[in-house]
Amino acid sequence: KAGVTQTPRYLIKTRGQQVTLSCSPISGHRSVSWYQQTPGQGLQFLFEYFSETQRNKGNFPGRFSGRQFSNSRSEMNVSTLELGDSALYLCASSRTDSVEQFFGPGTRLTVL
Amino acid sequence: EDQVTQSPEALRLQEGESSSLNCSYTVSGLRGLFWYRQDPGKGPEFLFTLYSAGEEKEKERLKATLTKKESFLHITAPKPEDSATYLCAVHPTFGSGTKLNVKP
Numbered sequence: 001k002a003g004v005t006q007t008p009r010y011l012i013k014t015r016g017q018q019v020t021l022s023c024s025p026i027s028g029h030r031s032v033s034w035y036q037q038t039p040g041q042g043l044q045f046l047f048e049y050f051s052e053t054q055r056n057k058g059n060f061p062g063r064f065s066g067r068q069f070s071n072s073r074s075e076m077n078v079s080t081l082e083l084g085d086s087a088l089y090l091c092a093s094s095r096t097d098s099v100e101q102f103f104g105p106g107t108r109l110t111v112l
Numbered sequence: 113e114d115q116v117t118q119s120p121e122a123l124r125l126q127e128g129e130s131s132s133l134n135c136s137y138t139v140s141g142l143r144g145l146f147w148y149r150q151d152p153g154k155g156p157e158f159l160f161t162l163y164s165a166g167e168e169k170e171k172e173r174l175k176a177t178l179t180k181k182e183s184f185l186h187i188t189a190p191k192p193e194d195s196a197t198y199l200c201a202v203h204p205t206f207g208s209g210t211k212l213n214v215k216p
Contacts, residue, residue: 004155033204043156045204056204090155100146101203103155 002027004093004104012110018079021107025072025093031055032074033101034066037088046089049074050096078109086111114139118200118207125214128189133210135200136182145183147176148199150209156199159185190214 005024013019025032034046045058049068066076072093078085088108092101115138125131137145144163148156160169162178169176173194175186185198195214200207 035204035206042208043199043201043206045206048204058204092155099144100158100161101156102158103148105153105155 004091004102006089006091006104006107008107009105010108010110012112013081014112015081015083017081018077019081019109020075020077021089021091021109023074023076023091023093023104025074025091026102029093029095029102030072031094031096032068032072033092033094034074034076035090035092036060037090037106038086043090046076081111083111085109114202114205116200116202116205116207118198118210120210121208122211123213125187125190125212127191127214127216130186130188130190132187133185133198133200133212134182135185135207137200137202139202139205142202144203145178146201146203147183147185148201150197150199159198187212192216 007022031050033048036044046060047066048056052068063079068074088106090103090106092103094101117136119134144161146161147159149159150156160176165180167178173188177184192214197209197211199209
């Protein structure tokens with residue numbers, strides 16, 4: 001059974017640019033959550049999608065957005081990048097809520 | 113607002129030296145307490161889910177327990193390969209983790 005895949009694995013951008021990250025969940029999983037991980041803040045919840053609907057959202061500015069497609073694949077977008085957006089962005093899939101999440105390897109974003 | 117607090121931040125053990133990691137939580141309604149293991153450069157890997165006080169789960173040298181206010185991850189006779197960061201979560205809120213280092 002294939003795991004959660006994330007692309008790209010590494011990304012370098014400059015301030016002011018925008019970026020799109022992609023996540024393919026485990027087959028059959030309809031819930032996809034996104035997290036930002038930094039050494040100082042740990043794992044911070046961005047948002048969760050279930051059956052193409054955003055079901056929950058963390059405390060991040062509107063520059064962070066996401067969407068989910070009918071095949072459960074998900075993308076997140078960050079516009080007007082800031083230096084503080086440098087982080088590991090993790091995607092996790094699950095069958096539904098209240099159950100374990102399976103994480104991808106993450107996308108390492110560096111903003112210069 | 114849900115809160116999850118883990119202690120200690122870091123723990124150094126000798127191989128074979130058993131210990132426990134703590135996770136205290138404050139939530140409006142518990143729908144599962146989750147433990148994950150994260151190795152450097154990788155995404156977290158699911159270990160256990162606990163749903164009600166008194167519940168216990170075991171896997172190899174790890175045992176997770178749950179009370180109404182906290183959860184413990186007990187590590188019995190750890191080996192160097194158990195070195196990792198252990199994360200506790202009440203979705204979608206994660207604790208800051210305990211970085212475990214087991215020396216041979």
